[in-house]
Amino acid sequence: MKRAKRIGAPPGIVTLTTDFGGADGYVGAVKGVILSRFRGAEIVDLAHDLAPGDVRAASEVLLRAAPLFPARTVHLCVVDPGVGTARRGLALLSNSQLYVGPDNGVFTGVLAQGGDPLARALENWGLFRDAVSPVFHGRDVFAPIAAHLASGRDLRDVGPEVAPASLVRLDDPVPVADADGLRGQVIHVDRFGNLVTNLCAPADGAASVEIAGRRLALARTYGDAAPGELVAVVGSSGRVEIAVNGASAAAALGTSAGAVVILRAPRESS
Amino acid sequence: MKRAKRIGAPPGIVTLTTDFGGADGYVGAVKGVILSRFRGAEIVDLAHDLAPGDVRAASEVLLRAAPLFPARTVHLCVVDPGVGTARRGLALLSNSQLYVGPDNGVFTGVLAQGGDPLARALENWGLFRDAVSPVFHGRDVFAPIAAHLASGRDLRDVGPEVAPASLVRLDDPVPVADADGLRGQVIHVDRFGNLVTNLCAPADGAASVEIAGRRLALARTYGDAAPGELVAVVGSSGRVEIAVNGASAAAALGTSAGAVVILRAPRESS
Amino acid sequence: MKRAKRIGAPPGIVTLTTDFGGADGYVGAVKGVILSRFRGAEIVDLAHDLAPGDVRAASEVLLRAAPLFPARTVHLCVVDPGVGTARRGLALLSNSQLYVGPDNGVFTGVLAQGGDPLARALENWGLFRDAVSPVFHGRDVFAPIAAHLASGRDLRDVGPEVAPASLVRLDDPVPVADADGLRGQVIHVDRFGNLVTNLCAPADGAASVEIAGRRLALARTYGDAAPGELVAVVGSSGRVEIAVNGASAAAALGTSAGAVVILRAPRESS
Numbered sequence: 001m002k003r004a005k006r007i008g009a010p011p012g013i014v015t016l017t018t019d020f021g022g023a024d025g026y027v028g029a030v031k032g033v034i035l036s037r038f039r040g041a042e043i044v045d046l047a048h049d050l051a052p053g054d055v056r057a058a059s060e061v062l063l064r065a066a067p068l069f070p071a072r073t074v075h076l077c078v079v080d081p082g083v084g085t086a087r088r089g090l091a092l093l094s095n096s097q098l099y100v101g102p103d104n105g106v107f108t109g110v111l112a113q114g115g116d117p118l119a120r121a122l123e124n125w126g127l128f129r130d131a132v133s134p135v136f137h138g139r140d141v142f143a144p145i146a147a148h149l150a151s152g153r154d155l156r157d158v159g160p161e162v163a164p165a166s167l168v169r170l171d172d173p174v175p176v177a178d179a180d181g182l183r184g185q186v187i188h189v190d191r192f193g194n195l196v197t198n199l200c201a202p203a204d205g206a207a208s209v210e211i212a213g214r215r216l217a218l219a220r221t222y223g224d225a226a227p228g229e230l231v232a233v234v235g236s237s238g239r240v241e242i243a244v245n246g247a248s249a250a251a252a253l254g255t256s257a258g259a260v261v262i263l264r265a266p267r268e269s270s
Numbered sequence: 271m272k273r274a275k276r277i278g279a280p281p282g283i284v285t286l287t288t289d290f291g292g293a294d295g296y297v298g299a300v301k302g303v304i305l306s307r308f309r310g311a312e313i314v315d316l317a318h319d320l321a322p323g324d325v326r327a328a329s330e331v332l333l334r335a336a337p338l339f340p341a342r343t344v345h346l347c348v349v350d351p352g353v354g355t356a357r358r359g360l361a362l363l364s365n366s367q368l369y370v371g372p373d374n375g376v377f378t379g380v381l382a383q384g385g386d387p388l389a390r391a392l393e394n395w396g397l398f399r400d401a402v403s404p405v406f407h408g409r410d411v412f413a414p415i416a417a418h419l420a421s422g423r424d425l426r427d428v429g430p431e432v433a434p435a436s437l438v439r440l441d442d443p444v445p446v447a448d449a450d451g452l453r454g455q456v457i458h459v460d461r462f463g464n465l466v467t468n469l470c471a472p473a474d475g476a477a478s479v480e481i482a483g484r485r486l487a488l489a490r491t492y493g494d495a496a497p498g499e500l501v502a503v504v505g506s507s508g509r510v511e512i513a514v515n516g517a518s519a520a521a522a523l524g525t526s527a528g529a530v531v532i533l534r535a536p537r538e539s540s
Numbered sequence: 541m542k543r544a545k546r547i548g549a550p551p552g553i554v555t556l557t558t559d560f561g562g563a564d565g566y567v568g569a570v571k572g573v574i575l576s577r578f579r580g581a582e583i584v585d586l587a588h589d590l591a592p593g594d595v596r597a598a599s600e601v602l603l604r605a606a607p608l609f610p611a612r613t614v615h616l617c618v619v620d621p622g623v624g625t626a627r628r629g630l631a632l633l634s635n636s637q638l639y640v641g642p643d644n645g646v647f648t649g650v651l652a653q654g655g656d657p658l659a660r661a662l663e664n665w666g667l668f669r670d671a672v673s674p675v676f677h678g679r680d681v682f683a684p685i686a687a688h689l690a691s692g693r694d695l696r697d698v699g700p701e702v703a704p705a706s707l708v709r710l711d712d713p714v715p716v717a718d719a720d721g722l723r724g725q726v727i728h729v730d731r732f733g734n735l736v737t738n739l740c741a742p743a744d745g746a747a748s749v750e751i752a753g754r755r756l757a758l759a760r761t762y763g764d765a766a767p768g769e770l771v772a773v774v775g776s777s778g779r780v781e782i783a784v785n786g787a788s789a790a791a792a793l794g795t796s797a798g799a800v801v802i803l804r805a806p807r808e809s810s
Contacts, residue, residue, distance in 0.1 A: 045315065314575070317568060338569055
């Protein structure tokens with residue numbers, strides 16, 4: 001069986017997260033290089049419609065999806081507005097998952113999950129494509145490295161080790177405790193218009209949430225509100241989210257990333 | 271060979287139909303869980319850009335695509351606006367295809383194709399992920415069940431049998447015969463702006479179609495009309511469609527789902 | 541191992557390039573037919589969000605991606621506004637890659653790469669689905685042929701040979717040398733708003749580019765310009781591109797396909 005043959009071996013999966021969209025040849029070029037370098041690769045699309053250059057959105061996608069894959073899956077991320085400049089290319093091993101992409105913050109979310117990452121800079125030109133275009137490292141640098149790692153070859157081949165502390169991280173806002181409770185903010189708006197905050201769910205589950213002058217009790221799911229009504233829930237990534245049942249909270253509140261959200265402990269909620 | 275090894279076994283294919291779009295981590299999370307539960311799964315994307323909560327569109331996708339897959343393919347559908355509420359989760363066996371998703375109407379189209387479906391409610395928490403988020407059953411309930419079925423394990427494991435008659439079905443409009451002919455309606459507008467109706471193609475192929483005060487002879491294909499002109503054809507799902515050659519009929523007529531369409535028999539057509 | 545088993549055999553990969561989008565069942569229907577006909581097929585999505593009927597965009601996707609795949613990959617392209625009319629269906633072998641789709645210009649880019657293509661018209665109805673819809677050859681004609689070829693069966697089975705010179709090619713504009721230098725044009729605008737021209741990069745790399753009254757030195761990469769500033773680079777397909785660092789050149793210049801671009805040799809650049 002396919003499964004049995006791979007025990008002890010890397011799984012051969014390569015996931016792709018890009019801002020390439022679905023109307024150009026860029027996604028296909030990356031896939032072609034991966035399969036030409038390692039015919040056994042299993043390519044899995046995560047997300048290709050990120051806004052151009054949206055490094056934070058890439059970090060969110062990887063944070064939510066990558067840890068759920070089999071160990072030693074290779075997650076290739078090409079959201080790379082600084083392609084061809086001095087920014088480094090990276091290969092990471094973090095919590096048993098492998099990552100390849102630019103050192104520009106796309107790995108902020110996975111690095112925040114801890115687990116003693118190992119990082120190497122991509123400097124072994126012998127592994128890249130023969131001619132490296134300064135405007136498409138996704139195809140010419142990252143894809144060959146992803147194939148290299150997916151085929152089970154050594155992370156140490158790709159280039160010198162770099163200190164995890166030196167990796168670029170997005171400047172994530174940290175919630176602040178004040179007289180009102182815990183003051184955080186909206187950090188992501190998803191396709192449904194749900195407002196994902198940087199506020200972790202309270203352990204006891206009982207709290208209220210304030211946004212745009214509205215106070216909401218923390219509910220279990222979207223359908224706990226009437227259709228069209230605002231609702232605050234603990235989202236699937238463990239962070240507080242504000243939603244509208246059956247519609248977009250972002251549209252209803254005219255709110256986007258950066259909006260202030262306050263989490264009040266139960267005793268302050270009444 | 272891959273093929274030979276699977277004779278008599280389920281094919282291991284899992285298709286995905288969702289409203290998750292291409293810019294968030296939700297599609298990736300579902301895929302990660304499936305592959306972690308069953309490494310031999312072959313994941314095939316059907317459609318991820320359905321409008322949020324558009325249960326009818328999900329039904330259309332499954333109706334058109336699912337029956338064409340090898341027997342015992344698992345079709346996972348996550349268009350689930352009522353996630354975490356009392357709505358049931360389902361696994362179905364219908365016409366040799368397996369389906370997993372919410373009991374909210376997404377299976378209306380495949381159920382209408384008959385074939386004595388077997389249905390079970392997803393109640394075996396031992397198969398789900400350890401912590402089930404009330405807002406993401408796609409990841410925590412449906413994905414593990416899809417992996418379970420794709421790996422060839424028993425449909426009976428997932429929970430108790432439920433009566434097919436009890437499954438939620440969308441209230442599909444039925445064409446009505448009257449003095450004008452057969453009066454139906456537009457039930458879907460596709461990406462090309464083609465208007466898909468609920469009128470089955472007449473057996474003899476000869477008929478005319480009325481929409482928005484226009485009468486059209488039933489043609490063979492789009493190119494039978496001049497560029498920019500309206501044309502009525504028998505669509506690829508066997509239902510009458512109104513299109514514009516090289517443009518959008520929905521835009522040209524200002525028409526959307528619900529618009530009345532009348533099919534006249536040949537003798538009435540002149 | 542999967543790889544070893546396939547030495548000498550076709551790779552079994554089928555790539556898909558369509559204008560079907562992500563909200564209808566058309567992509568899924570094509571995939572279902574391919575997998576039902578050849579269970580060993582590995583389906584790889586290239587691009588599904590081409591504008592409806594955009595044959596030139598399809599040609600661009602194939603040009604950029606197809607040559608990078610393992611030899612004998614089958615590239616199925618369904619951008620087919622003339623479906624069901626007298627336009628031919630084709631199977632091509634060109635530079636060791638196989639192509640299946642309509643004879644409407646989608647293969648212009650790959651044919652321009654030379655390599656003595658072999659072409660056959662799809663006329664063997666015995667290979668098609670039993671009932672061929674005049675409005676969905678992607679599902680009923682091209683998908684079965686793609687499965688046929690991916691499974692290693694003979695290109696000669698599909699129908700009679702046709703002269704490569706007879707194949708439909710888009711009327712690609714050719715740059716013209718004049719007193720100003722080499723006068724070309726924008727032929728594609730990508731998702732980033734980058735303007736891809738039909739001007740090949742000068743061998744010595746030193747030149748300037750004129751567009752919309754602006755003269756730009758040819759730079760190495762986007763980041764060589766300040767954020768928000770125009771920059772001309774040699775794009776990843778070897779053609780001159782005009783971009784804006786971190787934004788859309790198409791938006792900044794109000795420019796689309798057809799705009800004049802002039803490449804000046806170094807001695808004229810000062």
